[in-house]
Amino acid sequence: MQDGTGSSRPPSKDRPLLSRSGRSLILVTGLILTLALGAVSLLRPAFISNLDGRFFDGLILGDPQPKGYRGPVVVALDDESLARFGRWPWPRARVADLLARIAAQHPASVGIDIIFAERELPAPAGPEPDRAGGLSPGDLALTRALSTGPFVLGYEMTFAAQAGRANAGRLLHPLDLVSLARTGAADPGSGLWKASGAVASRTEFSRCVARSGFVNAAMEQDGILRRMPLLIREGDRVYPSLALAAVLRSSALSGAVLASTWYGESTLRIGERRIPLDERGRLLLRYRGWHGSAQPLSAAALLEGRVAPGTLSGRVVLVGATATGMGEAVTTPVKVSSLLSGVQVHAIAAENILRGDFARNAPWVYRLLATLLLGALATGLSAELTILSGALWAGLAGAAAWLGSCWLFQNSGLFFSPVLPLLALLVNFSLLAPIRLFYGEKKDRRQSRDLATTREFIMTSLTALTEIRDTETGAHIMRTQRYLFILCQELTHYPRYQPLLDPDTIDLLAKLAPLHDIGKVGLPDHLLHKTSSFTAAEYEEVKKHAAYGRDTILKAELRSGIRDDELLRYAKDLAYSHHERWDGSGYPEGLRGEAIPWVGRVMAIADTYDALISRRVYKEPIPHETALRIIVDGKGKLFDPDVVDAFIKVEHLWWQIACELRDADESAG
Secondary structure, eight states: OOOTTSOSSOOBTTBOOOOHHHHHHHHHHHHHHHHHHHHHHHHOOHHHHHHHHHHHHHHHHTOOOOSSOOOOEEEEEOHHHHHHHOSSSOOHHHHHHHHHHHHTTOOSEEEEOOOOOSOOOOOTTSOOOOTTTOOOHHHHHHHHHHHTSOEEEEEEEEOOGGGTTTTTTSOOOOOEEEEEEOTTOOOGGGGSOEESEEEOOOHHHHTTSSEEEEOOOOOOTTSBOOEEEOEEEETTEEEEBHHHHHHHHHHTOOEEEEEEOTTSOEEEEETTEEEEEOTTSEEEOOOGGGTTTSSOEEHHHHHTTOSOTTTTTTOEEEEEEOSTTSSOEEEOTTOTTOEEEHHHHHHHHHHHHHHTOOOEEOOHHHHHHHHHHHHHHHHHHHHHSOHHHHHHHHHHHHHHHHHHHHHHHHHHOEEOOOHHHHHHHHHHHHHHHHHHHHHTOOSSHHHHHHHHHHHHHHHHHHHHHHHHHOTTOHHHHHHHHHHHHHHHHHHTTSTTTGGGOOHHHHHHHHHHGGGGGGGGGGSOHHHHTOOSOOOHHHHHHHHTHHHHHHHHHHHHHHHHTOOSOHHHHHHHHHHHHTTOOTTSOOSSSOOOGGGSOHHHHHHHHHHHHHHHHSOBTTBOOOOHHHHHHHHHHTBTTTBOHHHHHHHHHHHHHHHHHHHHTOOTTOOOO
C-alpha cells in the first residue's frame, strides 16, 4: 500500500500520514522562517541582544573564582580615606604623598583614575605658586611624584559634536597600533568608537608619565556593564583604555596589532598576548565574582603606613574613587543590585588581560550557522515526526544547545548565546505544527493528546522566557494556577459564570495563568528590579506590559495563520485585561464592569492576592487577613462582585496554597 508521499511501505506510528503537498508546504515555510531568523542573527535587534545579555549574566554568576592568583590591586579613595583626611579634592601635596608611597613599593605599573585637569589654587594664607612655572608647591610635588614611578594617567574621551578638540593640545599618549585585515575582512580599526576630544590632565602632569589611557565605560541598553572598550579612535590616532595602558606599562611594551578575520573575530596582539575584542574594540569582561577588585586597599592605610612593605611589589595597581558619591558607579552582571566603581572595573579588565582569562564572543558566522541548523532541525521534525515525538526531540535539542553553550563558556571562555537558535527552534516548530495538523494528523484522541502536548510546550517555553527577565515568577506561577482552578470551580455556582465554565475550560484557564505577565519580557531591567516607588513616567512604562503580552500572542497567532482559537483568545484576554478594574480605574483601556473580559476579571483577584501576600523587591508581604480585607473592600469598585463573593468562600484554600508554595526566601507564617 502507498501512503500520501508515494512510498510503497506501510505507514507506522512514527511516520506521519502527510500528503506530498503538506510536506512540501512545511519544508518551504520552514525554509522561509529559518532564513528570516538567520537574517535576524545578523541584524541583532535590541530585544535579542538583551536576552543574550541576560544569558551571559547567568554564566557569570556560575563562573568559579581562580585560586592562587595575585591580580591587580585597587588603591581606593574610599569612605574611610575621606573620613580621615577630609573630603575630595585633597591638596595636591597629599595626593603626591600617596603616589610616592605607592611607588616606594615598586609596583609594575600604577593606573590613576583621577584627572588633574586644573592647577591647584593656593590656599588664602598658603604659599604663593612657583613664579617660573605657575605651579603651586602641591602641583610641583605631584609632578615630582609622577616622575618617579611607573604611573599611567587617566583621561575621559568626549563624544559630543560641539566638544570638538578642546583638549587636543594635551598629551594623551596614543597607541602605536597596526591594523591588519585578513583576506575578506574589513579594516578592524574602522569600527572603533570615534571620540571628538578628551578631558585630560594638564600637560605639566601628563608629560611626567610615559603612558595614559581613557577611563570611559560603556553600559549596554539594559544599563549593565558587560563590555569595556579597550581602544577608541580620536582623529587619526587610536588610544588605549587605562587598563590596557597599565598592562602595557607593566610589560614595557609599546606597539600593538589589531587584526580581524572574515568570519567576525577581532584580536588585539600585544607582545605574546592575544586579546579578543568585538567590532567596537570592546573586551567582554569575565568578572569571576569580582576577583582582583573585591577588597580594595584603602588609601588611608597607605598614608598612615599600615600597609606591609612589598604588598604592591611587581603588581599592577589602579588608583581611584570608591567612596559614596564619588566616581562612576556601574551595574555589573555579578549582582544586579550591587554597584562597582569605575576603577574596580578597570582592575577586572586588567586582570583579564594579564591572566589571558578572556570571555570571547562567538563570531557572527557561528550564530548564523546555529540559527540555520536549529531552524532546519525544527522544520525536519515537523515534516517527518508526529507532534509529540517532534516536541520531545525539539526539547532535547534545545536542552543540548543550552547546556552546550554553558559548557563552552566554562571550559574555553567562548560566549555563544543559544537565545536566537532556540527561538528559531521554538518558532519553527510551533508555527509549523498547525500546518502539519491541517494536512494529515489523525483526528482522534491521539491527535488531541499531541495538540495538548504542543500547546503546553509553547506555554512552558513562553513562561520560561518570562522567567529570564523576572526572577519572582517561579512560585507565583504555580500559586496563581491553583488559585484560578479553585476559584473557577466555585464560580460554576454563579448564574453569570456557570455557562462559561465547564471542566475543560477551567483546566485550560489554569494552564494559561502563567502567561498573564509574559509582557514583562519587554520591560527594562531597571524597572523590573527597582526597589523603590516608580515615578509617573516609569509607571506608565510598566503599564505597557499588558499590551506587550497581548501583542506577543497576537503576533504568534497571525504568523501561524490561526483564527478564532479559544486558547489564544483566553491567553490574550488574560495578558491584556488582568489590570482592568470594575469601576473603570484600571489599565490599559479603563474598561468598566462587564465590558472587561471575564477571564481578566477572574485573573485580577488571583494576581492581586498573590502580590499582596508575597515578598517583592519593592515591598514586604502582608498578612492574609489584611489581603482578604483589601479585596473585600474592593468589591464592586475594583473587582467583580460575584468573583469577590466566590473568593470569600475559598480564601482559606488559597491561604493553604500560599503556605504550601512559599517563595524560597520566605518563612512560614
